[in-house]
Amino acid sequence: MPRTVSKHLSGRLRTVHSQAKAIHQSAALPSERDFGLAGSRFSCLTRAMPQRKPQRCVSQAAIAIKAGLAASTVSLALRGGQGLTPQTIKRVTDAADQLGYESNKLVHALRSGRTRIIGVMVPLYDSYWTDVVRGIHDTLIERDYVSMALWERYHGSTNSEEENIAQFRRLLQWRADGAILSPSFGLAYQKSVTQLTQLAQRNLPFTTIDFHLPEPFKADTVLSDEIMGAELIASHLYHLGHRKILHLAGSDDLQWSRDRRETFEHAIKKFPGMILKVIKLPIDERSSWNIQQHLVESPEITAVYAVTDSIAVETIQAASKLGLAVPADLSVIGFGNLELGAYLTPPLSTVKQRPYRIGCKSAELLLDRIEGKRDYKDVQLVRLPVDLIERATTSRPSATG
Numbered sequence: 001m002p003r004t005v006s007k008h009l010s011g012r013l014r015t016v017h018s019q020a021k022a023i024h025q026s027a028a029l030p031s032e033r034d035f036g037l038a039g040s041r042f043s044c045l046t047r048a049m050p051q052r053k054p055q056r057c058v059s060q061a062a063i064a065i066k067a068g069l070a071a072s073t074v075s076l077a078l079r080g081g082q083g084l085t086p087q088t089i090k091r092v093t094d095a096a097d098q099l100g101y102e103s104n105k106l107v108h109a110l111r112s113g114r115t116r117i118i119g120v121m122v123p124l125y126d127s128y129w130t131d132v133v134r135g136i137h138d139t140l141i142e143r144d145y146v147s148m149a150l151w152e153r154y155h156g157s158t159n160s161e162e163e164n165i166a167q168f169r170r171l172l173q174w175r176a177d178g179a180i181l182s183p184s185f186g187l188a189y190q191k192s193v194t195q196l197t198q199l200a201q202r203n204l205p206f207t208t209i210d211f212h213l214p215e216p217f218k219a220d221t222v223l224s225d226e227i228m229g230a231e232l233i234a235s236h237l238y239h240l241g242h243r244k245i246l247h248l249a250g251s252d253d254l255q256w257s258r259d260r261r262e263t264f265e266h267a268i269k270k271f272p273g274m275i276l277k278v279i280k281l282p283i284d285e286r287s288s289w290n291i292q293q294h295l296v297e298s299p300e301i302t303a304v305y306a307v308t309d310s311i312a313v314e315t316i317q318a319a320s321k322l323g324l325a326v327p328a329d330l331s332v333i334g335f336g337n338l339e340l341g342a343y344l345t346p347p348l349s350t351v352k353q354r355p356y357r358i359g360c361k362s363a364e365l366l367l368d369r370i371e372g373k374r375d376y377k378d379v380q381l382v383r384l385p386v387d388l389i390e391r392a393t394t395s396r397p398s399a400t401g
Helices: 003-026 032-048 060-067 071-078 086-099 105-112 127-142 161-173 183-195 197-202 226-240 255-268 288-296 309-321 339-343 355-370
Strands: 117-121 146-149 178-181 206-209 220-224 244-249 275-280 303-306 331-333 350-352 381-384 387-389
Touching (some): 060 071, 060 086, 117 355, 127 146, 161 183, 183 197, 183 255, 220 226, 220 255, 226 255, 226 303, 226 331, 226 350, 244 255, 288 309, 303 309, 309 339
Parallel strands (some): 117 146, 117 178, 206 220, 244 275
């Protein structure tokens, strides 16, 4: 190429570059001056934002080099360290921390066949169940498991059979290692087991709370000691001087409700002269108006034992509408020790359960079976003790009848 042509092209390219640079500068983002104060703040924010560094994946091989150990030793240490000394495990964990290592649970699940996911089918009905779930949660995280909440839909009514089956199938879809069931889900599983054959085939372990599945289901159970609770209430009312008692029971369809009624009927027989009247109230249809009608029909009653604290509260409301003072005219005692009871006027006498411990124990039993610490056929039923809480809704009757 002739030198004159080359010079001409070089000059032309420089001109084009200068024009392009000018166009780029004119098309730059608006300055702080263009936006005023808002622009100044935006500029400060963008300058203050940390520059994101590309993340890197720390391998176990890198940890092995850092710790000066074999890769197989590192792998074992990161999976719990069974058979390794505490010093070796510490060397691995220290090296992993220094390198910023985070284990990949999904990879571990694929390799081991265990997801470390536990289905928690325990709806938060009230403070009792809230504390149960807290106990479950704390135990799961302590042993490096995660919970998957599968509750009834909150729409003011119980789930249909199809909805319950869909919830159980989610346990399979997410490959849960096991599940903890409230009474409603325990009953749903018992009724629908023929449609959930895959769960049975997998031998998926369950723990039930306040509900006992028949022996073929091989499910552990955690309950409050209903016998102990019934005897505490019967003794308390008897020694106050009450002889004519009304028990507002729940439906016999609810196992815990049926147990609470039957144990109280048995306990009261130990005290001479006590007369018991039982009224079964559907839990989902109860109202202070219905209770009011029962009180009107039973004027001889001096004390009411309500199957739950919630029904006890409605009993106090019903008594108030009838002009009955609690406890002067009518003593009332509940069961459960819900938070609301302590803040009533007067505060509610009740039986205290141990919901947090119930949650912990239900998770412990389940995880022990999953981890092979107990034989699959070693089914346990655990009853936790209860306590009588004497507050201001029970006292001596004004006139012993």
